[in-house]
Amino acid sequence: MIENGMTYIFIAIAGILLGVFFYGGLYFTTIRGLSAKHPVLWFIGSAFIRTTITLSVLYLIAGSDWKKMVICLIGFVASRPMMMKLTKEFRISGIHNLLKNETE
Numbered sequence: 001m002i003e004n005g006m007t008y009i010f011i012a013i014a015g016i017l018l019g020v021f022f023y024g025g026l027y028f029t030t031i032r033g034l035s036a037k038h039p040v041l042w043f044i045g046s047a048f049i050r051t052t053i054t055l056s057v058l059y060l061i062a063g064s065d066w067k068k069m070v071i072c073l074i075g076f077v078a079s080r081p082m083m084m085k086l087t088k089e090f091r092i093s094g095i096h097n098l099l100k101n102e103t104e
């Protein structure tokens with residue numbers, strides 16, 4: 001029983017990391033895409049890559065077990081408020097300006 005509990009904790013952590021990857025990639029794409037010469041390529045390419053990787057890893061983690069899928073998705077959704085807070089701090093501290101200026 002403890003092994004199952006630890007497995008579910010690791011799956012939830014994997015879901016959180018997937019969310020950090022997905023939402024962090026979205027933040028990075030938004031900053032870089034708005035100042036790019038071809039923003040459509042940034043936004044469409046990023047959406048495709050982020051979605052493909054996220055769904056692939058989710059499938060690898062959960063397989064056909066719906067409980068693992070739900071736990072991983074809960075971790076994924078839980079990462080969104082954390083990323084919103086983190087990106088807000090980036091905007092306040094000016095880190096996003098550094099990322100934006102790299103493209104100019």
